[in-house]
Amino acid sequence: MTTLFRQMTICGVGLIGGSLAITARRHGLVERVVGLGRTQANLDVALARGFVDMATRDPAAAARGADLVMLATPVMTFPETLAAMVPYLPDDAVITDVGSVKQWVVEALEPLLGPRMTLVGVHPVAGKETTGAAAAEEGLYHNRRVIVTPSARSTPAAVAKIEALWRATGANVEQMSPAVHDAILARASHLPQLVASALAAALEGERVDGRLAAEFGAGGLRDTTRIAASSPEMWRDICLTNRAAIGEALRLFRAAFDDFENAVALGDADQLIALFERGRALRQRLK
Amino acid sequence: MTTLFRQMTICGVGLIGGSLAITARRHGLVERVVGLGRTQANLDVALARGFVDMATRDPAAAARGADLVMLATPVMTFPETLAAMVPYLPDDAVITDVGSVKQWVVEALEPLLGPRMTLVGVHPVAGKETTGAAAAEEGLYHNRRVIVTPSARSTPAAVAKIEALWRATGANVEQMSPAVHDAILARASHLPQLVASALAAALEGERVDGRLAAEFGAGGLRDTTRIAASSPEMWRDICLTNRAAIGEALRLFRAAFDDFENAVALGDADQLIALFERGRALRQRLK
Numbered sequence: 001m002t003t004l005f006r007q008m009t010i011c012g013v014g015l016i017g018g019s020l021a022i023t024a025r026r027h028g029l030v031e032r033v034v035g036l037g038r039t040q041a042n043l044d045v046a047l048a049r050g051f052v053d054m055a056t057r058d059p060a061a062a063a064r065g066a067d068l069v070m071l072a073t074p075v076m077t078f079p080e081t082l083a084a085m086v087p088y089l090p091d092d093a094v095i096t097d098v099g100s101v102k103q104w105v106v107e108a109l110e111p112l113l114g115p116r117m118t119l120v121g122v123h124p125v126a127g128k129e130t131t132g133a134a135a136a137e138e139g140l141y142h143n144r145r146v147i148v149t150p151s152a153r154s155t156p157a158a159v160a161k162i163e164a165l166w167r168a169t170g171a172n173v174e175q176m177s178p179a180v181h182d183a184i185l186a187r188a189s190h191l192p193q194l195v196a197s198a199l200a201a202a203l204e205g206e207r208v209d210g211r212l213a214a215e216f217g218a219g220g221l222r223d224t225t226r227i228a229a230s231s232p233e234m235w236r237d238i239c240l241t242n243r244a245a246i247g248e249a250l251r252l253f254r255a256a257f258d259d260f261e262n263a264v265a266l267g268d269a270d271q272l273i274a275l276f277e278r279g280r281a282l283r284q285r286l287k
Numbered sequence: 288m289t290t291l292f293r294q295m296t297i298c299g300v301g302l303i304g305g306s307l308a309i310t311a312r313r314h315g316l317v318e319r320v321v322g323l324g325r326t327q328a329n330l331d332v333a334l335a336r337g338f339v340d341m342a343t344r345d346p347a348a349a350a351r352g353a354d355l356v357m358l359a360t361p362v363m364t365f366p367e368t369l370a371a372m373v374p375y376l377p378d379d380a381v382i383t384d385v386g387s388v389k390q391w392v393v394e395a396l397e398p399l400l401g402p403r404m405t406l407v408g409v410h411p412v413a414g415k416e417t418t419g420a421a422a423a424e425e426g427l428y429h430n431r432r433v434i435v436t437p438s439a440r441s442t443p444a445a446v447a448k449i450e451a452l453w454r455a456t457g458a459n460v461e462q463m464s465p466a467v468h469d470a471i472l473a474r475a476s477h478l479p480q481l482v483a484s485a486l487a488a489a490l491e492g493e494r495v496d497g498r499l500a501a502e503f504g505a506g507g508l509r510d511t512t513r514i515a516a517s518s519p520e521m522w523r524d525i526c527l528t529n530r531a532a533i534g535e536a537l538r539l540f541r542a543a544f545d546d547f548e549n550a551v552a553l554g555d556a557d558q559l560i561a562l563f564e565r566g567r568a569l570r571q572r573l574k
Contacts, residue, residue, distance in 0.1 A: 125503065125505055126505075145503070147503075176496070176498075177496075180495055180496045180498075183495045183496075183500075184495045184496075184498060184500045184503050185503060187490060187493060187495070187500035187501070188490070188500045188501055188502075188503040188504035188505075188508055189503070189504060189505065189507060189508065191486070191489075191490075192486060192504065192507045192508045192511040192512070193507060194544075194547050194551075195482060195486050195511060195544075196507070196510075196511050196566070197547065197562065197563055197566035197567075198540065198543040198544040198546075198547050198562075198566070199478070199479060199482050199540060199543070199566075200565075200566035200567070200569040200570050201543040201546070201547075201562055201565040201566040201569065202478075202539045202540045202542065202543035202544075203474060203475070203478075203539075203569050204565050204566065204568050204569035204572075205569075206474055206539065208467055208470045208471045208474070209463070209464075209467045209470075209471075211463075211467075211471060212572075213470075213471045213474035213475045214474070214475055214569055214572065214573060215475070215572075216412065216432070216471050216472060216475040216476070217475035217476060217479065217573065218412055218413075218475075218476065219514075220476060220479045220480060220483070220513075220514040221475055221476065221479045221573065222573055223483075223510050223511070223513045223514060224479040224482060224483050224510070224511055224513070224514065225479070225566070225569065225570050225573065226507075226510045226511070226570070227506075227507040227510060227511060228563075228566040228567055228569065228570040229567055229570040229571060230563075230567070232559075232560050232563035232564050232567060233560070235559070235563050236556055236559040236560050236563065239550070239551050239554075239559050240554055240556060240559070243551055243552070243554055246551050247548075247551060247552060250544075250547075250548050250551065252489045252490075252493065253485065253486060253489045254544070254548075255489065256485040256486070256488045256489035257481075257482075257485040257489075257537075257541070257544070259485075259488070260481050260484065260485050260488075260537075261534075261537050261541075263526070264481075264526050264530055264533050264534060264537065265530070265534060267526075267527055267530055269523055269527060272519075272522070272523040272526050272527070273519050273520070273523050275484065275485075275488055276484055276515075276517075276519035276522050276523065277519050278487075278488040278491050279483070279484035279485070279486075279487035279488040279491065279512070279515040280484075280487070280515055280516055280517070280519060281491050282487040282488065282490050282491035282492075282501055282512065282515065283487050283512050283513070283515040283516040284516060285491075285499075285501065285502075286501060286504065286508065286509055286512065
């Protein structure tokens with residue numbers, strides 16, 4: 001393949017950015033990879049594994065020569081990181097990010113860009129339990145969904161290059177607007193998190209006759225609350241940056257929950273069957 | 288061990304009753320096991336595997352000589368099954384059941400009993416994906432929780448014998464009242480089911496810009512909705528037979544859900560952290 005970018009600077013050299021860097025280098029899609037990070041230990045791992053050519057904790061040093069900047073830190077840190085880099089970037093730099101909300105990123109970052117710079121958001125719907133440069137692996141995106149979310153200001157040339165970069169990983173790349181992305185993920189990802197966390201929070205400390213109720217749960221309780229163990233800081237940020245769409249998703253859930261509660265209160269056997277069947281239909285579709 | 292019962296008649300010779308029968312026979316705790324079922328094919332499996340001495344579809348034939356009757360069919364069928372057997376049972380027969388709700392069973396069955404008969408409810412908190420006599424296995428209850436729920440009318444002698452029977456399986460046997468059992472299980476088991484089913488029902492058919500939102504869910508959505516694939520008929524019956532306690536559990540969840548929804552609507556970062564931390568604390572306790 002032909003080279004897409006001379007220098008890709010990854011801000012936050014972890015599982016997501018590191019895994020992409022491995023593929024990009026192997027295919028010669030980028031000539032040089034620079035890692036910007038906060039902790040030297042993680043940068044040293046990235047250097048030792050050979051998927052960055054240079055690692056630094058200095059945004060200015062990381063920015064110089066970067067015709068592609070990939071933001072892969074927590075979403076709410078993007079504006080500060082990018083603002084520190086913009087004065088040192090080539091004036092036609094492409095900015096991309098791998099955050100899990102997209103409209104907020106457009107609104108927060110585009111005002112920071114120079115007139116010839118362009119932002120192309122991406123959400124790789126992949127991940128695993130482990131994090132950090134040590135966890136990066138070439139196969140991470142194979143057959144996974146990668147959503148590219150151009151804004152009205154994204155240039156077609158930059159969008160095409162970003163898509164080519166991700167396609168090289170074996171991912172299924174698709175395009176949608178930032179707003180559509182956020183509405184879909186609010187339902188498919190953010191809502192399940194809030195529901196699982198609310199269920200777990202409801203049972204925390206709940207005792208009946210001196211016994212902790214949750215200790216009597218079996219596999220069903222464990223499955224349903226598994227993601228409640230996720231990082232509170234990460235989910236706080238997602239809630240703060242996708243408030244409106246998450247609000248819609250919560251209302252969607254509330255309507256279904258109300259239906260179940262009413263059917264239980266009324267002892268409505270037919271309605272209970274219909275509701276459980278409806279839930280089962282969705283679940284069987286996911287298999 | 289000494290013999291506890293001369294004849295145990297199991298109504299519904301599936302995973303739960305079959306697994307107990309294997310242990311009871313091996314330890315000589317029952318002299319004879321009779322299986323009552325609806326489908327000859329399943330009874331033939333139980334006969335072929337040798338854990339029943341006789342199998343029948345006739346309640347009268349199953350009742351004769353049974354000093355222990357174990358009801359292991361869907362809970363709402365217990366009254367009809369027991370009513371058909373009572374005239375043919377020994378007048379001091381012990382009745383037990385393995386239903387997952389307990390107070391309803393006491394209220395529905397005790398009026399059917401002869402004056403010297405006694406009911407001792409049990410809830411073995413065990414199970415696996417497979418069902419039927421073919422799935423029965425001796426180790427099913429090892430180190431699992433088995434809850435014995437005597438009513439005010441249960442005789443101490445019968446309770447002691449039922450507990451001895453279950454302890455032989457290697458289960459951790461504990462005792463609580465039917466009402467406490469139902470309140471705990473409403474929170475630890477029935478609530479997660481309703482929440483998972485409501486989440487799945489909310490997303491069924493939900494499209495954004497023509498795309499099915501749920502198809503964009505990853506492991507979080509799959510974990511959180513896994514049990515929504517469970518039997519609608521089984522869960523209808525649980526809802527109908529444990530309405531009051533499930534109603535309390537639903538209110539408990541609603542309060543937590545309201546807290547999350549308010550925190551999202553207000554963009555209250557500190558409250559979001561506190562709520563996600565609360566959920567995570569419960570989840571970490573379950574590990």
